[in-house]
Amino acid sequence: xxxxxxxxxxxxxxxxxxxxxxxxxxxxxxxxxxxxxxxxxxxxxxxxxxxxxxxxxxxxxxxxxxxxxxxxxxxxxxxxxxxxxxxxxxxxxxxxxxxxxxxxxxxxxxxxxxxxxxxxxxxxxxxxxxxxxxxxxxxxxxxxxxxxxxxxxxxxxxxxxxxxxxxxxxxxxxxxxxxxxxxxxxxxxxxxxxxxxxxxxxxxxxxxxxxxxxxxxxxxxxxxxxxxxxxxxxxxxxxxxxxxxxxxxxxxxxxxxxxxxxxxxxxxxxxxxxxxxxxxxxxxxxxxxxxxxxxxxxxxxxxxxxxxxxxxxxxxxxxxxxxxxxxxxxxxxxxxxxxxxxxxxxxxxxxxxxxxxxxxxxxxxxxxxxxxxxxxxxxxxxxxxxxxxxxxxxxxxxxxxxxxxxxxxxxxxxxxxxxxxxxxxxxxxxxxxxxxxxxxxxxxxxxxxxxxxxxxxxxxxxxxxxxxxxxxxxxxxxxxxxx
Ligand SMILES: [Zn+2]
Numbered sequence: 001x002x003x004x005x006x007x008x009x010x011x012x013x014x015x016x017x018x019x020x021x022x023x024x025x026x027x028x029x030x031x032x033x034x035x036x037x038x039x040x041x042x043x044x045x046x047x048x049x050x051x052x053x054x055x056x057x058x059x060x061x062x063x064x065x066x067x068x069x070x071x072x073x074x075x076x077x078x079x080x081x082x083x084x085x086x087x088x089x090x091x092x093x094x095x096x097x098x099x100x101x102x103x104x105x106x107x108x109x110x111x112x113x114x115x116x117x118x119x120x121x122x123x124x125x126x127x128x129x130x131x132x133x134x135x136x137x138x139x140x141x142x143x144x145x146x147x148x149x150x151x152x153x154x155x156x157x158x159x160x161x162x163x164x165x166x167x168x169x170x171x172x173x174x175x176x177x178x179x180x181x182x183x184x185x186x187x188x189x190x191x192x193x194x195x196x197x198x199x200x201x202x203x204x205x206x207x208x209x210x211x212x213x214x215x216x217x218x219x220x221x222x223x224x225x226x227x228x229x230x231x232x233x234x235x236x237x238x239x240x241x242x243x244x245x246x247x248x249x250x251x252x253x254x255x256x257x258x259x260x261x262x263x264x265x266x267x268x269x270x271x272x273x274x275x276x277x278x279x280x281x282x283x284x285x286x287x288x289x290x291x292x293x294x295x296x297x298x299x300x301x302x303x304x305x306x307x308x309x310x311x312x313x314x315x316x317x318x319x320x321x322x323x324x325x326x327x328x329x330x331x332x333x334x335x336x337x338x339x340x341x342x343x344x345x346x347x348x349x350x351x352x353x354x355x356x357x358x359x360x361x362x363x364x365x366x367x368x369x370x371x372x373x374x375x376x377x378x379x380x381x382x383x384x385x386x387x388x389x390x391x392x393x394x395x396x397x398x399x400x401x402x403x404x405x406x407x408x409x410x411x412x413x414x415x416x417x418x419x420x421x422x423x424x425x426x427x428x429x430x431x432x433x434x435x436x437x438x439x440x441x442x443x444x445x446x447x448x449x450x451x452x453x454x455x456x457x458x459x460x461x462x463x464x465x466x467x468x469x470x471x472x473x474x475x476x477x478x479x480x481x482x483x
Contacts, residue, residue: 010344012279017223021274022152028282028345030269031152038150038157042266045345046153048290049269050160054140056192056287057162057264060184066136066164071118073142074109079117082242086116089209093145095157111144116210116235116261119165120243127167127257129248134177135167153270154227154483161265167245167257171236174258178234181262182215185230193268194285194396195219195275196404197229198427198478200452205439208261212236218451218478220404221274224425226451226480229271230264270483275400282346283368285396286389293318293325293385294347295363296338298354311353314363314381321382323389343368348392349385351376369395408478417467417479421446427480431464431473438468448479 010027013020025031030046042050058068074097081087090113097109112118119137127135144158164181168174182199189197197217207214211233219227239245240256249255276283286292297303297311308329315327328338335352342350346368353363362375365385369392376384407426411417420428428448432438443449457476464473 010279010281013222013277014279020277020279021270024273024277024281024344025152030273030282033152036157038147040152040156042160045290046269049272049284049288050266052288052290053192053268054162057188058138058140060188061138061162061164064136064180064184066138066166068139069137070139070141071115071122073112075112075115075118077108077110079121080110082117082120083210083239085238086210090114090145093147095144095146112141113143113145114261114263115139115141115143115163115165116239117243120239120245120259123165123167123257123259124243124245127245127247130169130250132247133167133169133257134173136164136177137166138162138164151270151483153273154267156266159265159267161263163261163263166260167240168260169247169249169255169258171258174234174236174260177260178213178215178232178262181232181260182217182230185217185232185262185264188264189217189219189229189268189271190397192285192287193272193275194287194393194400195229195271196397196401198452198454200454200478202231202452203436203439203450203477205436206450208233210235210238211261212238216452218480218482219271219275220400220407220427220480221271221483222277222403223274224407224481226427226482227267227271227274228451228482229268230262232262233260235259235261276396277346280340281344283396284346284348286348286393289346289348290324291326291345291347292323292389293349293351294338294342295325295327295351295353296335296342297327297329298335298352298357299331301355303355306355306358307353310358310378314351314353314378317382318385321386323382323385339366349388351385353378367392369399411467412465413470414468417442417448418446421448421479421481425481427451427478428467429476429478430467431461432475432477433466433469433471434474435466435469435471438466442468442479446479447481449482450477451480451482452478454478 011019029043032041095111140162142160150156186199189195197219199217202214213234216231217229219229237256245257246254295311297307318325348368350366351363365374365376410429461476466473
């Protein structure tokens with residue numbers, strides 16, 4: 001078999017980004033298409049990435065006092081319709097169940113597009129007093145949104161996610177929770193996914209249907225397009241009022257509760273692919289890589305006797321030290337073929353070990369991010385490998401951060417705005433008057449939207465003028481074309 005076969009088959013990223021992405025998802029066996037349009041099968045290798053993300057996020061939720069529960073997949077139509085903005089926002093995307101077995105249902109059931117409308121009435125039963133608050137619950141679940149244009153992981157009709165739903169005594173408590181989760185998402189994206197993100201508020205137009213305020217983290221993918229990677233909503237009392245979530249406060253007065261909801265989904269797998277992948281394939285940050293180290297014995301001479309036992313011991317030592325490691329001793333594939341294969345699959349470290357290395361008591365570590373080779377004493381693998389993995393993790397973040405810096409531009413007027421969006425994409429930092437007419441015009445003429453309004457606004461923003469209309473600005477906005 002030709003060693004270069006797999007790499008050659010992958011369309012280079014620079015040639016056709018979208019084709020590269022779709023090919024890579026399938027060749028690396030992250031996902032496969034399903035018979036139904038817009039749905040996907042997450043294959044074991046892709047699911048392992050999601051499991052790592054779940055574990056890391058879930059740990060963060062638990063450490064900040066949240067617990068998991070599970071709510072039903074179906075929502076009665078009358079429940080979904082109670083919050084006017086919510087139903088208006090989700091109506092075009094809802095899948096309906098109209099029949100149970102052979103019997104038509106008296107009331108249609110929505111397949112949850114999100115669970116506010118089923119969790120709200122449940123919370124109304126549970127919340128009676130300020131002593132019941134805060135209620136900090138998360139669920140890991142699937143949701144369905146009938147999407148017209150889909151792409152594996154980034155936008156699919158059914159996807160997996162977590163949705164947190166919390167209840168608080170006061171507006172301030174709910175707002176603090178909303179921002180605490182925003183910060184948690186940012187830390188997760190940057191520390192574990194190695195994707196730098198901008199955290200900020202969404203405009204009225206871009207906010208969640210039914211929320212008082214929506215906040216999001218936004219990453220910049222390597223084609224210069226933005227990707228929303230997690231959202232956190234202050235729901236105010238909107239849902240509490242329609243579902244009657246009331247509690248007796250500390251002065252024994254009945255009050256409507258304050259709520260938040262927040263979510264992150266399997267879209268994050270797509271984010272990792274697009275933020276770090278290159279022409280040779282995936283590049284996984286070690287924290288979420290399904291396999292962190294692959295050991296490839298160099299199969300020459302009497303390698304089965306000389307090399308393989310040491311490779312097996314290295315595998316055992318590393319596994320015991322908590323490293324996700326595999327040993328590929330298959331004889332039907334050449335080492336060269338394996339090198340290309342694991343490069344394409346994004347394994348952070350390849351460990352080569354041949355007869356000559358055995359004599360020297362070492363292995364050679366090859367980094368997926370830089371291609372750098374480094375010999376490591378076999379006796380010290382459990383110290384060296386975790387260090388190298390952390391270096392890779394950090395380097396991927398630094399690289400993505402440098403890319404974002406290079407691709408974040410300030411513009412002063414609309415002509416410059418259009419040129420940048422047309423020729424370079426990336427993020428544009430521009431002052432905005434706050435008028436939705438300008439937001440619409442920008443979208444119509446450049447396909448860019450306001451991704452976030454940064455939490456920290458420059459003090460002099462009122463002296464600047466709107467990038468669209470030139471009138472005095474109210475705030476700084478970050479614009480981009482988004483997935
Ligand atoms: Zn304007």
